[in-house]
Amino acid sequence: MPKYLDELNEPQKEAVLHKDGPIMIIAGAGSGKTKVLTTRITHLMSAHNIDAFNILALTFTNKAAAEMKERIERILGNSEARNLYVGTFHSVFARILRAEAGKIGYPNNFTIYDTDDAKSVVKTVVNEMSLDDKQYKPNTVYNRISAAKNALIGSAEYANDGILQQEDARANRPMLAQIYEAYARRCFKNGAMDFDDLLYKFYLLLKNHPEALSKYQRKFKYILIDEYQDTNPAQYEIIKLLGAMHENVCVVGDDAQSIYSFRGATIENILQFQKDYDDVKVVKLEQNYRSTQNILKVANEIISNNKGQIEKTLFTTNEEGEKIKLIRTMTDNDEGKMVADTIKENKLRNHFFNKDFAILYRTNAQSRSFEEALRRLGIAYRIYGGMSFYQRKEVKDFIAYLRLIVNTKDEEALKRIINYPARGIGKTSIDKAVLYANENNLTLWEVISNAALYGFRSGTLESIDGFVTSIKMFQSELNKKNAYDLAVIVGKSTGIVKELFNDKTTEGLARYENVQELLNSIKEFTETPLNEEDGEVGDKGLGAYLQQIVLLTDADNEDKENQDVVKLMTIHAAKGLEFPVIFVGGLEETLFPNAMSINTREELEEERRLFYVAITRAKQKLFLSFSNARYRFGQLQQNEPSRFIDEMPEQYLDRSYAGVAAKNNASTGWAAGSAYERMHRGFGRSAEPPVHSTTHTENKKSILSSIAARPQVKEHTPSENFVASDTSKLQQGQKVEHQKFGYGLVSKIDGSAHNPVATIVFDNNGEKKIMLNYAKLRIVE
DNA sequence: GATTATATGGTTTTT
């Protein structure tokens, strides 16, 4: 009996030892499902001599895939694991599609469009069809198309489906089917696939090309799928096709953690699995090794409010643990402070490290208040999600050059850079070129590379020719130079790097650094040795690099794995992770559950599962916070506490929790909160007496203002020698006198050069934004 | 045609 089996409990062992035939593992939160998956693969390889080349494991994130490979490698003690096909659905399918692209009429170097690219194509198509983009919002249209693809509905079928047509007609978007068709055609013409195409086209490849199907059926003798509850119909059908020959399909999932229905995922796949395969072995992992009893009991209570669960009860032999602590504050800023203070306190008192904490929230926008509070206390943190590195403008612009070099049909890339850096090819010229291209059924590149034929003005023509020549020059280097060297040439000869370098503003500096970072990543890619089997299409080229990076997420980018930082992320992003201490923020009606998701029972239940996922991330301590009011759309909005709070039995809750912050009355009320604000604006040391609580700002209305009158201006009598100073060189930190508001400290200067706006914190009248062109200010010091 | 000021409108979650 191999040693690695000793570490497993009975059901886990059962799951690992089951060799052939379909198996479904229902794995509760923290029940060791990754361990089972890795051990199972290890066991297949070492005990049954299954070749790594014949095993396919699909995960939800690249990070999970890398982790899995690493663990297997560690148990096996050799490098065989690198021959496994492990990756996300999207990355594995992209890799195969790259090899088989010719069969479906695509170039091997097809571009993968991210969501932004795809929406931009939608917009282009809608405009070209002379439709109103208010009526056909790119977002809506794209989502609709995406949903169709995830359900394996092509544009023709979409157009012929009576129900879908009715739906669209009722929603005032009768032309959606036509847009879908035009969109698909345009993507094809651009040699591009969007994220959904990676599934949909792969499905079509398998379905319409029997020789390809049988090739991969023979190859993948064993298939394992992680996070099965989050697969969509397209993924389901693909697995069904791939696994049809051997039926050695192992799926692992937890219906209670299904949180991606907006992406087309359906729990139906779990139920359907047992119908589609004969003699499915079902194993349930119900022992939780992660959390305290209290946390688990609350989690079980919460999820029991959902109907139609797969029967299972999580239990643990861990200690009882502390009660779940509720933090209630007045505003979102206070919430941030309380959480940050609590982290600080716990670090001191319980010797936690920064990396032991995670702050989770429903929406990305919530990160701001936590971020500010952590920064004030000097606690290192990192935000995951939001805009990924590769979505930043400067990075995307640079990548657009590389994309165009690899695939000149990529119209999105071409339009992005044809006039970046500015070279005098404006909107009018581009529109003209696009028109010619559409009229003559040419690609945009074909038009501009023969620009002389299309009657551009001579100056414009010269610019276009210059651009085309330089791209062609880059292309000629494509096979001589590696990706990194080529990228350096691009950066240099286009002047992009220089331009960013010369921009000495803070943002400019950051942009420059980002481009440097991009070059680093290309260099790293170039220098990383080839995987043994990756030779399929010469996978070291620029094309392979580009296809890989669009599929990377922020979490994958984590180079310094064990940084001692507090992690901030959405609950979705936290799936599969665990932390000693978890904070879940914004437990308020309209936010969590989100107002968008309370219209049907299904939606609400998914929100509840999301909450379940959030609290089951915690190992030892769990804090839940909510705020009476928070800024949304720049305005203060009052919210009720979340219904999920009421669903937790009182006996497990500690409502009286008060950390350091509350004790010194800094965060429990409006007045105290503003004192805190003032302290951290540098007023703490000033000689000013503690002033009445009026840190109201012009646009940030006091939560009291709805009850009491708006803050009164405390009259100020200008000093006798009041003469308005020249404020053109006014700087942060200077003290000024305002005729009406009195003395104050300049905390910030922004606005444009012609219309500078100073943010001034007045001693008696709080923070005001003052337009320097109009205000009369006397500079005191 | 480029740069800059103003309007608008949008927030759920992500490969």
Add this chain to the structure above:
DNA sequence: CCATATAATC
């Protein structure tokens, strides 16, 4: 509040 789209101005 934020980012992007449009208008205005040089």
